[in-house]
Amino acid sequence: MEQRVSLVTLGVRDLGRARGxxxxxxxxxxxxxxxxxxxxGGMVLVLWGRDRLAADCxxxxxxxxxxxxxxxxxxxxxxxxxxxxxxxxxxxxGAVLTRPASDTPYGGYAGVFADLEGHLWEVAWNxxxxxxxDGSVTVPRLGR
Amino acid sequence: MEQRVSLVTLGVRDLGRARGxxxxxxxxxxxxxxxxxxxxGGMVLVLWGRDRLAADCxxxxxxxxxxxxxxxxxxxxxxxxxxxxxxxxxxxxGAVLTRPASDTPYGGYAGVFADLEGHLWEVAWNxxxxxxxDGSVTVPRLGR
Numbered sequence: 284m285e286q287r288v289s290l291v292t293l294g295v296r297d298l299g300r301a302r303g304x305x306x307x308x309x310x311x312x313x314x315x316x317x318x319x320x321x322x323x324g325g326m327v328l329v330l331w332g333r334d335r336l337a338a339d340c341x342x343x344x345x346x347x348x349x350x351x352x353x354x355x356x357x358x359x360x361x362x363x364x365x366x367x368x369x370x371x372x373x374x375x376x377g378a379v380l381t382r383p384a385s386d387t388p389y390g391g392y393a394g395v396f397a398d399l400e401g402h403l404w405e406v407a408w409n410x411x412x413x414x415x416x417d418g419s420v421t422v423p424r425l426g427r
Numbered sequence: 428m429e430q431r432v433s434l435v436t437l438g439v440r441d442l443g444r445a446r447g448x449x450x451x452x453x454x455x456x457x458x459x460x461x462x463x464x465x466x467x468g469g470m471v472l473v474l475w476g477r478d479r480l481a482a483d484c485x486x487x488x489x490x491x492x493x494x495x496x497x498x499x500x501x502x503x504x505x506x507x508x509x510x511x512x513x514x515x516x517x518x519x520x521g522a523v524l525t526r527p528a529s530d531t532p533y534g535g536y537a538g539v540f541a542d543l544e545g546h547l548w549e550v551a552w553n554x555x556x557x558x559x560x561d562g563s564v565t566v567p568r569l570g571r
Contacts, residue, residue, distance in 0.1 A: 307520035352496025376451035
C-alpha cells in the first residue's frame, strides 16, 4: 500500500447546506449524483450523504457502537488487481473487511476495510479519476 | 480559506497497535510525544490518542451525541493572523468554534471549528511544518 490518502469523504445529512458552507469559505467543487467533489491539493475532499456513506462502507450509522464516525478515507490504486492486493494486505495486518471488493456503479472496483480502531478506508480502482506518478489524484470534469 | 487539507488525524485508543498496523502496510512515520506523523503525498496522516484529540478539539468523546467521530482535519495557514481570519470566516458561514484560537505547545497558534455537520477542522499556524507554494505540507525531521 502506497503511503497516501486519495480522498476524504465527509458524511453529511444536508448536502446542499454542507456544500454551501464550503462555498462560503471560497471552495469550488463539482456535484454529480448528489456527491460533491472538491479538489484539495493532490487529494479530494468529498461530501456525500452520511447514510449512503455508511451503507457503502458496509457499516451501520449507529453512533453508540462507535462503528461509524461519519468520515471515510479512500486509497485509490492504479489497477483493479491492486484493490484485492491491498485489501488482503490490510486483512493480514488485522483489518476487518467491511465491504468485500466489487464492481462499482462508476465503472471501477472497490472494497472497504476498517483499521484496528474502526477508521474506514475504501480501496478503489477508479479509471475516471487519474492518478499521477506522485500518487496525487485529480477530479476530472464531471457531469454531462 | 484555501482549498486544501493539511492533515487528517485519526484518533486511536492504542497508539502502538495503530502504528504497527500502518507499518505492516508498509507505511513509515515519525513518532514524537505519542503522536505519529506519516507523510502522505502533500498532506500528513496523523495518529493520536482519541481522548486527547477530542479534548484538543474542544468536544467530548461521547459517541451518542455524535459530537466526535474520532477524526479531525487540519488546515494549516502561513501566518498567525490567518488563523483568526479563517476561524472568523468559518463562523460567519455558520461553523461553531469548538476551541478558540490560542498558542499551542509546539510554538504555533491554532483553533478548531466544527462545520455544519459536526466535522472538525483545526486551523493552525505551525512554523515547524513548512507549507510549500502549492499548499502541500511536509513533515520535518522530528524528535531530538
